[in-house]
Amino acid sequence: MATYHLWTVGCQMNKADSERLASGLDFMGLEQSDDLLEADIVILNTCVVRQSAEDTATGTLGKLKRIKEKHPDRIVGVMGCMVGPKTDDLSRRFPQVNVWAQPQNFEPIISTVGLALGVDYEGCLDNLVPGAPTVSTFVPIIHGCDKFCSFCIIPYRRGREVSRTVTDVIHEVELLVQRGVKEVTFLGQNVDSYGHDFSPPQDLADLLYSSEQVAGLERIRFLTSHPSDMSSRIIESIRDLPKVCELVNLPFQAGDDEVLERMRRGYTQAEYLDKIAELREKIPGVALTTDLIVGFSGESEAQFEHSLDVLRAVKFDKVHSAAYSVRTGTIASRQYPDDVPIDEKKRRLRAVEALQDELQSEINSRLVGQTFEIMIDGHSRGSHTGRTRTDKLVFVEDIELELGQFVHVEITEVSPYSLRGRLTEAQIVEAITA
Ligand code: SF4
Numbered sequence: 001m002a003t004y005h006l007w008t009v010g011c012q013m014n015k016a017d018s019e020r021l022a023s024g025l026d027f028m029g030l031e032q033s034d035d036l037l038e039a040d041i042v043i044l045n046t047c048v049v050r051q052s053a054e055d056t057a058t059g060t061l062g063k064l065k066r067i068k069e070k071h072p073d074r075i076v077g078v079m080g081c082m083v084g085p086k087t088d089d090l091s092r093r094f095p096q097v098n099v100w101a102q103p104q105n106f107e108p109i110i111s112t113v114g115l116a117l118g119v120d121y122e123g124c125l126d127n128l129v130p131g132a133p134t135v136s137t138f139v140p141i142i143h144g145c146d147k148f149c150s151f152c153i154i155p156y157r158r159g160r161e162v163s164r165t166v167t168d169v170i171h172e173v174e175l176l177v178q179r180g181v182k183e184v185t186f187l188g189q190n191v192d193s194y195g196h197d198f199s200p201p202q203d204l205a206d207l208l209y210s211s212e213q214v215a216g217l218e219r220i221r222f223l224t225s226h227p228s229d230m231s232s233r234i235i236e237s238i239r240d241l242p243k244v245c246e247l248v249n250l251p252f253q254a255g256d257d258e259v260l261e262r263m264r265r266g267y268t269q270a271e272y273l274d275k276i277a278e279l280r281e282k283i284p285g286v287a288l289t290t291d292l293i294v295g296f297s298g299e300s301e302a303q304f305e306h307s308l309d310v311l312r313a314v315k316f317d318k319v320h321s322a323a324y325s326v327r328t329g330t331i332a333s334r335q336y337p338d339d340v341p342i343d344e345k346k347r348r349l350r351a352v353e354a355l356q357d358e359l360q361s362e363i364n365s366r367l368v369g370q371t372f373e374i375m376i377d378g379h380s381r382g383s384h385t386g387r388t389r390t391d392k393l394v395f396v397e398d399i400e401l402e403l404g405q406f407v408h409v410e411i412t413e414v415s416p417y418s419l420r421g422r423l424t425e426a427q428i429v430e431a432i433t434a
Helices: 012-027 051-070 088-093 107-117 154-158 166-178 204-212 232-240 257-263 269-282 301-314 331-335 342-365 425-433
Strands: 003-008 041-046 075-080 099-101 136-143 183-188 219-223 247-249 287-294 318-323 371-380 383-387 393-396 406-414 419-423
Touching (some): 012 136, 099 107, 136 166, 166 204, 232 269, 269 287, 287 342, 301 342, 318 342, 371 393
Parallel strands (some): 041 075, 075 099, 183 219
Antiparallel strands (some): 383 393
């Protein structure tokens, strides 16, 4: 039996794509292999957000070149963000690659493999849905991005926004639920822009309303939002739909207006804070997470302080922070010098992390003694793990619990990053008598 190895790096979008491609290859009768050097078919699912990620992919392609020289019949495919609309240049640089595929475009890989193995691949292209999904699963709903932030390469590699239809997404969610999924996270580089490319346009709220109707689905989340596209209608749908969790990831990237302008983010600090105020006013108990870049071109100490001001003002539940690094091919790489020294970037990053640790400790300490519903989604360090609706990680000991089970826990201990809880008495009685 022919074997395949799927090498995946990058974000949840890539992981979701790899799961879908794997389901198609499994359907063709191929067997998964852990060994990149031994598999008959090797597919690299690449990320180019940082230069280092792209360098890792090209290094792996170097290894595969040597393998192909010894075994010319092996098939090498590359998908993900490294592959733009035109592949002539890539084909010249990497002749060892048999097939290139842009994100979410599985057909070139499936057909190349099908033709090489003499397998009828047509039926394998429909409904590429993970065969054994986890209880909480990612579902890509919009690909590409139209925003062109000056530091970001994504729009050049993933292309312009293309949404999947509501019918298509709902069909996939129904199949996932039949396979045991309880929670879906809708994914997009800019998920709030979902449906704007339809005629007439639709929006994310339309998809959330339709998803709410899927029997057996318990929770709905979505990532990643953009402050300019998070409409009042979307916010009100989070408030009004019981299955949609009270959690919003709203990147602010910088707290200073001049830096935001150079980043081409399309909003000011005040507009960002207004959006946060609307979220807090309309969705009681909403949890907020964000993304922040420190040390962007020209960011002075005073401008960096404005980012800390935003952290103090909002008190996010979690912050994904990163030091700015130049990405070749972006507007920033052409127009702005990378002039904040690396040691200074690291210092700013440490300042963000220290402040955020303090804030998360303060937020989580208020949860001790409170009761939350969590969905059990794994085991770690001798405990069950689960997530609250607001995506707080909770460790639970106690009696035997199953993946996908919903239980009520009382929080007993907290750290800035996770909670520990025990089943409520009523929950224990329910579990024992069930
Ligand atoms: S919104 Fe900006 S940072 Fe996000 S993917 Fe689009 S261009 Fe990149």
